[in-house]
Structure formats: C-alpha cells, structure tokens
Amino acid sequence: MTKRYAIVLAAGQGTRMKSKLYKVLHPVMGTPMVEHVVNQLNLLQLESITTVVGFGAEKVKEQLGDQSSFVIQEEQLGTGHAVIQAEDFLKDKEGTTIVVCGDTPLLTSQTLEDLLNYHDQEGAKATVLTAKTDDPSGYGRVIRNQADDVERIVEHKDASDVEKNIGEINTGTYCFDNKTLFKVLKQVSNNNSQGEYYLPDVIQLLKQANEKVSAFQTSNFDETLGVNDRIALSQAEKLMKKRINETHMKNGVTIIDPDNSYIGPEVVIEQDVVIHPGCVINGKTIIKSDAVIGPNTEIRNCHIGENTTIRQSVATDSKIGKSVQIGPFAHIRPQADLGDEVKIGNFVEIKKSSLDKNSKVSHLSYIGDAEVGKDVNIGCGTITVNYDGENKHLTKIEDDAFIGCNSNLIAPVTIGKGSYVAAGSTINKNVPSDALSIARVKQTNKEDYAKKIKKTKKD
Template identity: 35%
Template sequence: MVLAGGLGTRMRSRTAKELQPLAGRPLLSYVLEVAEAIEPAQRIVVLNPAKRAVLEILPPGWQVAWQEQPLGTGHALAQALPLLAPGIHRVLLLFGDHPLLTPADLRRLLSEVEERCPAVAVLTTVLEDPAAYGRIRRQDGRVVGVVEAREDTTSYRGPVEVVSGATCYDRRWLEEALPRLERSPSGEYYHTWLVELAARTPWSAEPAITVPAPPETALGVNDRFDLARAEAIVRSRVAERLMRAGVAIVDPSTTFIDATVEIEPDARIEPFTIISGQSWIGEGSRIGPHAVVRDSRIGPECEVLASVLEEAILGSRVHVGPYAHLRPGTRVADDVHIGNYAELKNARVGRETRIGHFSYIGDAELGERVNIGAGTVTCNFDGVEKHRTVIEDDAFVGSDTMLIAPVRVGPGGRTGAGSVVNRDVPPGGLVVGVPARPIAARRARRRPEVRGE
C-alpha cells in the first residue's frame, strides 16, 4: 500500500506533491517503482479526490482507495484494507512522499519479517536531529511504541532512532488492531500508534521490531526545501550509476542528469551541463561544458560545446557549438558541423554539411555536402503560414543569403553573398543580387592542361 492522500499544503503549489518533478520524473513514480521491484501480489495506492491527476501516472495493476477526509495515515490505511485480496498475509505500507527508498531497503525489511514473524516491523534510521519524524520508544531494549514529533516533549542528547519510509504488518493482526486506533489530540489517526498496540499484544515472537536503513531513506518530501535535498541525492545516485557503467562525469557536483537519461560508456560529460528528459548520449561523445540537452539523441563521437539541444537527433561525429541552438524537429546526419550562433528548427541536415556560424535554418531540408555561409537565413514565415526551404546536395549558399520560402536550391546550386533568393535556383546555377537573378557560370580560374606539358 502506498499512502498519497495528504494534501501537501506545505509544498505551496497548484501541482500535487506526488507529481512534483524530481530529477525528471514525478516524485511518486520513484515509490511506485520501488514497490514494483519486490513483485507484490497486490498494489494499492490511497488518494484524496482532490488529487485525481495522480491517476495519470499510475502503472497498470494499481488499485485506488479514496480517502475523502484527510484524517491521518491510520485513517488512510483503513480506507485501503477493504480492497485487500483474500490471499494476502502481510501488508507493506509505503509513503508517496518518500522517494529515496531502495529495493534493497525493502528486501532487508521483508527478510527480517520472514525470519522473525512480528506483528509489526518498522524500517528505521538514526538521525542527530529527529526533526518531524516519529521517534521509536524502547524499554529494556524492546520496542514499546512510537511518539510523534508534535506529541514529544523529550529533550534528546545524541542520535535518535526515527521511523523511516516503510512498515510491514501481519494482515490478521492489522485488521483486528486498526479499529482500536485512537484519535490523536490533533484530530488525526496515526499509523505509528499501531506499534504500541503491537507491543502490548501477546505474540509468539517479538511483536514489534525495527530494521535499520540508511539515514536518507527517512527523508520525506513536504516542502520545496525537502524536494531540493531529495533532488541532490537522486542526482548523486544517477551520476554514480553512470560513472560505474563507464561514463566520465568530470565534476558530478556541477552536472545535472535526470534519472531518465541514458548515456553509453566512454561518453564524457563536462561541468555545468544539464541533460534531461528522454535524452540518449552515444559512446565516445563529449557534452559540455555549459551544454543543455533535453529529450535529444546524440550519436557516437559527437561534440556539443556550450549549446542547447531540444528534441533534436544527431548522427555520428557531429560537432555543435559553441553557442548553437537546435530546436525541436531538428535531425542531423553524420559528420555535420554546426558552428557558433547557429539556430536550427524543424530542419533536416544531410551528411558532411557545414553550417559555420550566425545562421538561422528553420523549416528546411539540407542535402549532403551543403555549405551554409555566415548570416544565412531561411525566411520561413510570411506572417500567416510557415513555408519550407529545400537545399539539395553540394549546394553553396553564400554569406548573408536570405532564402524566401518556399524555395529550392538545386544540386550544386550557388548563391552570391548578400542575395535575396525568392525563386528556385536550378541545378548547378548561380544567382546573385536583390532580388537574386541567375548569371552565367563562372569561368574556371585554373588554366586548362595542355597535352605534352
């Protein structure tokens, strides 16, 4: 069971807390993924009706229990119990705002439950400052209860054992004990009070036990500060996973990579780089420094220096930047150079084409071995509609050429510097001027060879 029924008012956001982005994914998705990893027989999430948007991210197979009134975690647990299938013997309770739990944490908890058969097993950790977490109470070493932070008047010196992000219950005991849960002075029902009920229950084994976990597992996300702390931990985990898989990340502390990103071995990520969304980086590519890559695919042996890529696709051995901007719909073939201050949008670029610098290529199709001179602009918008420019193989576009779409430059076609091209350029043709007009092909400057020389 995953509890996600709280309204999350401390987040101060119109977006439900569970849907807040965390390293490129909704916060709740981390909890659901961890739950899926242990292959439970049944999956239930508890939601408030005000958070129906959460339904959009639930994977198949999850049932929903509705908590109409936010009366605490114990009340939320009671809403889910009627949905339990007959064959369920143990109930694992997770929280939708604890994204740092790992499958290893849960397997360790379940292993202890399997071995010791308690009524309640609580995943705990030790913190110097217990903050807002429930604190474990012991007597002669045995767990006797949990006291909530708002009810606790104890002054602590030294580390404190606190409730972390998971609790496992014996199903039969839970169904008998939950109706006996009393309302707290704050008006809520705390699931943690079940630990005290368990400790007082005659049981064949120790009725209430704790299982230790790393301190970060206790981090629940309640506000923006908590979210930033969780983000730092998740990104650190992502960087470690990638580096152990063969990716070079020069400075993980200044590199931000989403959990959804895939990077092949021998790629090198330079400092101050952001890679997000469904991006994929090929083997041997160098990204950054100061690059921003979102939802893009970058092939092997590419270099992206201080540039922005959004929903773009690069082939192999493509060089981009510095200070280029590839916008959505851009598709670049192998061995292309895109230099500084070039912007491409919804453009297809053929092999070995060069776009040196200071150019805008929008709604265009460039063939192979095309040269785009500095200052070239495809004028794709007539004030009402967008139009397409086609520049075919081996064309040479001179500096400061304005291509008034729709227009086509044929194979081997050329434009003179400063031309305004509003008519198609024939194959092998040369146009110059404003507006551009065809002129005779240039004579070869090289003297023809003479037989016998």
C-alpha cells in the first residue's frame, strides 16, 4: 500500500471566536477540536502526522504531545503557506498526504479512509473531499468536467449566478501526491485581495498541467463542519453529542433523554447501563453493566463497577466498585477508591481515601486521606481532620469499627478493629481494637440557671 502522511492545519488565531483561548483548543464534548482531528487520523495507517501551529503553539503542542510532530507558521499567510511549512519533513517522501483543518472536529476516520482509498483508486494527483448542501452560501463550489473530474474550485464571491446554484462544496480537506504537492506549492501566487497563498490554487495549477484531479463526495455534510465562531462551535457540540449518544444506545445503553445527556468521546459504557437526564460524563470514564447514573451527575475519569448507582453527585479521577450507592449530593474527589457495596450518602465528601467492602458514610461527613476497612459505619458529621496547616496526615479505621456522629478524628490516628467511638468525641490518640473511646467534656446541669440569664436580659 502507498505510504500515507497527514498535515493538520492549526495555525490560525480564530479572531471570530472572540476568545483568549486559541481556536483549535476550544472543546467539543470535552475534547479540544484539534485533538478530535488527530485522534481520528491516529486510527488510520499513517507514517506520520505533522501539525502546523502558529498562535498558541506551545499550548497545542502540550495538548497533543507525542501524537504529532510540529512546524511553526510564523506569519499566517494562507493555507498554502501553512502546508509548505511541512516541506522539510515531507518533500522527498513517496506517497499520499492528506491535509485536514484542525477546526473540523466531526470528521471521522472512516470518511478520511474512504477519501484516501478513492484517491488511490483514481490515480489522481489530488482529490478534494466534497459534500452537498441545500445552502452552499459562503463555500467554494466544486466545478466538475464531463469526465466527472474536478475542473476547478470557485470561491463564493467569485462564482457566477449559475455556479452559485451548485450544491457541491469544497470542505477544505484534500489528498495529494506528496512530491507533486510540494513542487506545485512553489508555483502558488499571493496575487489576490488577501495577499495570501491558498491551497485550493494547487488544484487549478494541476489542471493547467493536465494532471488528474478527483473529488470524493461524502454523504454526511454535517461531518465536514468547520468551526470559526461560537455559533458553529455550538452546532458541532450538538452534532457530536447526538453521534456519541446514538452510538451508545445502539450498543445497549439506555439514555433516557439524549438531548440532555453529555457523554465525552473517550467514555466507555457497557450494556444495560441507564443514564438519566442532566448527566455530564467525560474523560477516560468506564461504566460497567447495569449501573445507573443520574440525574444531574457529573463524572470524569472514573471506573464505575457493575450495579452501582450514582444520583445527583460529582465524581472525579476515582475508582468505584460494584453495587455501590452514591448520593444524592455527594462529592467523590480525586484518588477515592470505593470498594464493593459501599454506601456514600447525601452531602458526603470523599478525597484521596479508600473504603473497603460494605462500609458506610451515610451523610454530612468529610473523609480525606483515610484508609477505611470493611463493614465500617461512619456516623453523621464525622470529620477526618487531615490537615495541620502544613501537611496532610493519614487516618486509619480498621474493619468493623463504629464511628459515632459528630466525631473528629485528628490525624495521624488509627481506630482499631471492632472499636467504638462515642458520638461527639474528638479523637487524637489511637483507639485499641474492641475498645470504646469517649473524648468529650462531661455533661453538667446547672439547675435554674436559665432563669438567671432571662432575668439579666430583662434588667
């Protein structure tokens, strides 16, 4: 098979976004646009991916990491000028180069693969990815000859009335014979109103040299959407959400209200999971079968076991076991590790703590920097006092312990196996196994003292 390469155009500032954030880093369903593009390219059998960066170059490099090599376009002088920045990497290589814009997050690897295959099949020097639309306003029109090859591409402002009625448009994605591309780019002129070097001019030059130029028409116009402003960004978000949700539903997931459920592209959900309205699920989250999520739950980078239920809660960067009950209104913070059959109730916060099987923190408690054993009951209002103003310290609660309501466990401290902590206690020393620890002031009743207070207030 012919060797294949990719160039991603990601150097433009994106002034129409009116944002401090570099355009291609604006997220669609939680993932930056340019990363969507590179992720799809990575599914193809490519020799290399080269991303052309300009404004915000360092942030784009940081986002993509080693998924791509990078070249800098110091001045934004058009798409042709952007592509030629990759010349040192690619000019002498045999094969096909696909050029994709970094602001087209909806393109799929299947469409790109079909484009590459069609290009090879046709034996063309260039192939344009096109699409049909009922409203082609603003797009370049694709003019074909009698052999159905591309004759030229006409920009909307330069098109005649007849040409403006053509519904087939240029999507801005191309395949080129690699050596031919860089040879012809040197002939592209900037003799236009913008003073820029346009990549579509390569098509015209190839036709003048009697080279074959083909067009591959995708059946899905929505997939070719380029994002240049916040309106298009919202359209891309809506289309991506619909695509992702429909894929999960086809795979056996119940999404009760797909219009109001937001699931990121890297999320893995098994069969018979139920997603209630208002959920936002992102990152590298895995949800195992028969779990129930929602309503209004936010999850990021979590592993959630079978038969677990999470209601109206937030969970981030954590591992949650099987048959766990969480919420409503719980906060599972990073590095929580909840064992099977654990219960986390309303207004409970768990941070960097492990809870073993069948332990319960039912309501209004903070458990941070703790190791909690099996079958532990932690009463309402319990706090692991983990921070001394400079350092965090560990609390250990061993199997079968019972922590009474409104207890403060001042770390570092260990509550022994099977022990009891009386309600209202402040514990700052280790509690032996099977002991009862009481750490509170002895109650004193002063008879008739309330009458003296009331009399003083009247006087």
